[in-house]
Amino acid sequence: MSPQISKTTYNKSDFKKEISHAAALQEIDVTQLKKTLETEELFVNTVEWKHVNYSAYLKSTNEILKSKVEEKNRIKRLQNNQQRINFAEEGMRIHKHQSGEICAFCGNAISEETFQELESYFSADEVAVLKNRIVEGKKKVSQLSSLIISMKWTQAAFYPEYQETAGNILDDLVAHKKIILSFCDALEDALESKEKNLFSELDELDIEVPEDFDFSSYNSLVKNNKEYGASLATKKREAQEKLRYNMIYKLLGQFKYDVKCVQMNDVRKTFKNVKEEFDKKVGQQADLEADIQNLNDQIDALKPKAEVQAIKNINKRLQGVVPWQLTGLMEHPYEK
Known part of the structure; x- marks a missing residue:
């Protein structure tokens, strides 16, 4: 993503930790923060200005x-007229100051006396x-x-x-x-x-x-x-965080995180109730198994006594009838 708004090792654990920081930004803020990240160090100096009157x-x-x-040194032909004076001064500028120079305006030769007169006037x-x-x-x-x-x-x-x-x-x-x-x-x-x-x-x-x-x-x-x-540097880090939190906010919205959280809480409650009922049944099963085991133990404890008494009763009946008697746990009299 450009600009980069997270570390290169950012993973789902980091995302999970920052969900609580999710915050929406206005588009104008996003634009400005991106500019901050893209901004290189700038230099501008104050203006030292000396007052002007x-x-x-x-x-x-x-x-x-x-x-x-x-x-x-009044020159009569100029008649103290500024246009004529300007014209004469321009003529002094464009003509060579030498006798016989031809006037560009009238075509006549300009005398040396004229040049001296005008030079004296304008100087x-x-x-x-x-x-x-x-x-x-x-x-x-x-x-x-x-x-x-x-x-x-x-x-x-x-x-x-x-x-x-x-x-x-x-x-x-x-x-x-x-x-x-x-x-x-x-x-x-x-x-x-x-x-x-x-x-x-x-x-x-x-x-x-x-x-x-x-x-x-x-x-x-x-x-x-x-x-x-x-x-x-600090401003850039803050800009990264704000843009990242804004992106987390968008992703949570796309995923419908709030709705999923409600659904998950409902499922957890259902699971808790079912588990409690299940644990109760398991407890009841354990009690029944304990009772069964107790009865089995009692039965096992009674087995030897019943067997001995049965042998005695049988031997009593066989007495005088056969030359042998039952012993032990119903062993066959011929198995020796």
Whole structure:
């Protein structure tokens, strides 16, 4: 039988001893106990989580969104228009910074003076500072997102007894993980948008700040799981016993053990009554045999006396008639 629920030498004597322990189990309990027997030792660690101040992330992001670069070297043709500025910056990125480079948009040669003018415009201290702030902000948000994404929990790391509880806790953690990642995505999207709008203020993000992770329930369950693992051998033995007692209960039911016990008790009572009557008759027989034996003994005791008297009576009658007499136990007078 799989899983094994008894010793390999289990026999009818063991079965008989355990009949009194027979107990029915619900199917869900049977399934869980079988999982316990099939379970190998599992390992899962608590989560060490450093508190995250999400409000600070939102505050820093909004400060960047409200910041803007004041043009010191104004380029009239850009008209302080963010789309034109973005277009010019993209052009700086895709073209070689050398005199005579052909513009991919208009087809005209780009002068060295134009490159110098734009380089000076986009490399201004204020521009560089804001860009660095955005890059640093995106980096921190990305690191937070990566840390949260890297957190993996698995229900399978818990023993059968804790599977359901673990599933509920992990569902809550995964749901909260999505909330925090959505918050991070909103910050990153806003910062990326700001990269394209260095010279104008953007509206602040008006989003709900998520609560931090609460791993107290999870860590408590991990502790219970570890303690269970430490006593797994005992748990398996208990599971074997319960499953065996459940199987005994089923077998007794199939055999109609209760009915058979009633029938057996009735037969035993009948046998007892018959035996008592039989023993009584045997006793009476013994008494009769004793009486017979006593009478036989009395008869045997009387035999010699009767015989002697009979010989005397015969000899008396033969006296004077024959020359011999009877002696002993009717011996023939000529047998000598």
